[in-house]
Amino acid sequence: MSFALPSVKPKPSLPESFDIHEGSLGVPDLMTNGLASARCSVDASHPVALSELNYRKNVDKMNMTVLRNTQGLHAPLRITMELKSAQKIGRLPFLQSSNVMYDVLTGRDLEIGPEDIFNTPEFLEISGQPHAMVERSLGLL
Structure with missing residues (x-):
């Protein structure tokens, strides 16, 4: 029996692309872009x-x-x-x-x-x- 209730189950969401700004050595340039930008782009919630x-x-x-x-x-x-x-x-x-x-x-x-x-x-x-x-x-x- 359906009461037309919205779903309560969480749906995973992943970004379409990870925008990682890499420096000259191939690692994220945290000094320029900040720590929060690297975490948000790499870490999936x-x-x-x-x-x-x-x-x-x-x-x-x-x-x-x-x-x-x-x-x-x-x-x-x-x-x-x-x-x-x-x-x-x-x-x-x-x-x-x-x-x-x-x-x-x-x-x-x-x-x-x-x-x-x-x-x-x-x-x-x-x-x-x-x-x-x-x-x-x-x-x-």
């Missing part, structure tokens, strides 16, 4: 890593599909409209939004993850004069 990167999106897609199959099209449309309106809530440019309404609608307020611990406002590197930031966002500067 684990199949589960891609699944973990898209975990939240896959869970949301599966929940919307189950809602559509059980309650009809109105339920996912209503929830999607609420999420879009919650994302449009803004503050002044120099204030960071806490996204409380969006977190409540998605259920993220019940979870604690690394971004909740290591992403505290006192460690943000955003600084600037509030008046200048508002004028810049309005196109006056």
Whole structure:
């Protein structure tokens, strides 16, 4: 019996070509291109890593599909409209939004993850004069 649910199995993905910039000795020239460029071009990621990167999106897609199959099209449309309106809530440019309404609608307020611990406002590197930031966002500067 199929409920038209999206697949949860990770699908391995490999790049079509490995762009390895080799130096004169036939090894990657890390001093010019950087360490990260050599690792990304040589190292193939684990199949589960891609699944973990898209975990939240896959869970949301599966929940919307189950809602559509059980309650009809109105339920996912209503929830999607609420999420879009919650994302449009803004503050002044120099204030960071806490996204409380969006977190409540998605259920993220019940979870604690690394971004909740290591992403505290006192460690943000955003600084600037509030008046200048508002004028810049309005196109006056």
